[in-house]
Amino acid sequence: MYTDSQVALTAKARIARSAPVGEVELFAGCQGLIGVVSRYPRDEEIYGEAEEAEFTYKVISGAVRTYKILDDGRRQIAAFHLPGDLFGLESGGRHTLTAEAVADTTLAVYKRRQIDALSEHNVDLACQLWRLTAANLGHAESHMLLLGRKCALERVAAFLVEMEQRIGDQGALELPMSRRDIADYLGLTLETVSRAFSQLQSNGTLELSGARRVRLLRRKALADLGGAG
């Protein structure tokens, strides 16, 4: 899917090269904001923390992680962005997180300047931008409760419930991310995440077929474990 030369391109250059494959609207019913389609291989950086926020993105396929990292490598993933999700929409001029492709990913890319210009005369658009940031804040608030106060099993249960709601199909879901990514999202080690999966499987709450293909058998039990939020 990728030639070496494509992989070697900077993020900006790749965007500039990409052809607008189709008209991908930022929001449903929002005319005038057409995204440029761009592809990112697994683990490619999309933007870095504190980098100027020149673009905003919408996931078409694949998945994206946004995170902060300490000097010694400890990493906290703030969110996963899945098909249909927008990310990289900062109110300030700079990104506050680093974004990377979790798997091979296709994105629609929008110029921030264009969004800003449109929203100045379009109250609905401005309101939607605000709502999107507020939704991210709401997610972060729930995640702080998880990180600060839930035990390992509760965290993993909450994660599975969240993923089922977002990409599940009648209890079946295909996780795009590794155990390490899950661990860094939940504030655990990958071993602890793995043990929690095993425990949930052995007590009949879920079934694994391959590490990333999960079937939730007792969703109510999972939801109770995961708690509100």
Place this chain on the structure above:
Amino acid sequence: MYTDSQVALTAKARIARSAPVGEVELFAGCQGLIGVVSRYPRDEEIYGEAEEAEFTYKVISGAVRTYKILDDGRRQIAAFHLPGDLFGLESGGRHTLTAEAVADTTLAVYKRRQIDALSEHNVDLACQLWRLTAANLGHAESHMLLLGRKCALERVAAFLVEMEQRIGDQGALELPMSRRDIADYLGLTLETVSRAFSQLQSNGTLELSGARRVRLLRRKALADLGGAG
């Protein structure tokens, strides 16, 4: 300061009764949004999670905690709001956290309807509302890193650095909140917070005069410990 009849009032009734003591603008230079001043005694609820977001608030004096809580009482404080801070500004129609007065507190109260109406015709105001939400999101992102990946001493150091920046005066600060509030903000127990304070005092990083009066002696060391964010 409070008669029994005042304490017994509902939050809404108290606000309705309060006289506008002075003209308190929502944002500097923002005409037309005048707040009603209202007082809340220590531990009084200002609004509850999932309650309709009828008002937005600005701290005049005192302090406010916003938090989520699990059925069994485990609590995660998302933020402390100190004099000058706005809070309770949700984009959706409902609050996502519970807000309580940490100490006796004076607030300016604004009608959400009024804010919404004004922001429809005032691009600058709309932008400031968005920025405020984005700033809260940025804080939450840093706090997730703290909750998910920092050890107890690092959390307490980061807390002290944050508080010094917000209410410190040349390294001296008076904390308005208890050890339990600090613990529930940092995802620790109050005993662990207390031990961290003692440790930082015994190694000469800070000096305590009374549990809540802190003097930071080695701010660089604290900042290094607390890490970025």
Place this chain on the structure above:
DNA sequence: CGGGTGATTGAGCCCGCTCAACTCTCGTGG
């Protein structure tokens, strides 16, 4: 069939939690 990455499982340890005792501070009243 090997090589490599990712996931699982095991053993032992340690940081932060739990439970408990004690101290300090401060307000109240004799």
Place this chain on the structure above:
DNA sequence: CCACGAGAGTTGAGCGGGCTCAATCACCCG
């Protein structure tokens, strides 16, 4: 002035959940 009590904070002892380190397993790719 001290006695008293209540709430907040500190300190200690011991435990346990999740981490560390390590070995093994599973699954893709050639």
